[in-house]
Amino acid sequence: MKVNKELLKGSTVILVLSMLDREPMYGYQMIKEIEKESSGVFMFKEGTLYPILHSLEAGGMIESYWWGNEGSRQRKYYKITEKGNSCLKEKRQEWETFSSAVDKVLNKEAFVWGQLMTQE
């Protein structure tokens, strides 16, 4: 199932940082990985990911280096920095706050029902 792409806004950075927190990866690899991990929910476009990687690097959140076996294709790997790691921690908390708040509003009706049933 695809989701409204607008839902993705604001959550791409945390997803990128979270993946690089596990292991260094290169851009194209991240696109394929996150699609697989999310069962096709997240299908990052190159025009989305690469600019994000560049801006994260400019902000000191991640670092890049070219790497590849001799004679084979070189890929640009990114790894998370200390700064990126603490940013990730903040963003995890932020996501928790946000998603809980949405759930609270979406489920208020059910919650009220629960109260009514308890009172019976």
Next chain:
Amino acid sequence: MKVNKELLKGSTVILVLSMLDREPMYGYQMIKEIEKESSGVFMFKEGTLYPILHSLEAGGMIESYWWGNEGSRQRKYYKITEKGNSCLKEKRQEWETFSSAVDKVLNKEAFVWGQLMTQE
């Protein structure tokens, strides 16, 4: 705690529909209610909410009517329509899919640890 406003993108409509699914409300009231319900996480600006209400009405998702005690202030109430209700159902499913996918990516590390510990 405030969250990145960009996180909100794509989720405002579902929040609005969800509130109107409980009872008819007027714009200003919704702003105050959702701020209270979400413990200050969602602080809709009027410039955000009113255009959304207008567009939802234009799309047949909600209907409006002026109402107020005689001699007292008139307020523009909105109520959800059948069409709005089925749209809400879809969007609930979409939110579930999206937030689960984010959680899956964010918590993959912990999940892997669990696997490793089981293998020991």
Next chain:
DNA sequence: ATCTATGCATAGTATAACTAGGTATGATTT
């Protein structure tokens, strides 16, 4: 009488992901 909170509305701005295009390499197919 003035001030503040309430209440509706909209034009213009900022932000972030996408579209659409470009370049290049390695592997597979014909």
Next chain:
DNA sequence: AAATCATACCTAGTTATACTATGCATAGAT
């Protein structure tokens, strides 16, 4: 060997959506 396709990186311009800033009006409080 040539053609094709998946891989791999990049960016300028577009689009969608929430926000800023502002205007107008009413009701209650000081």
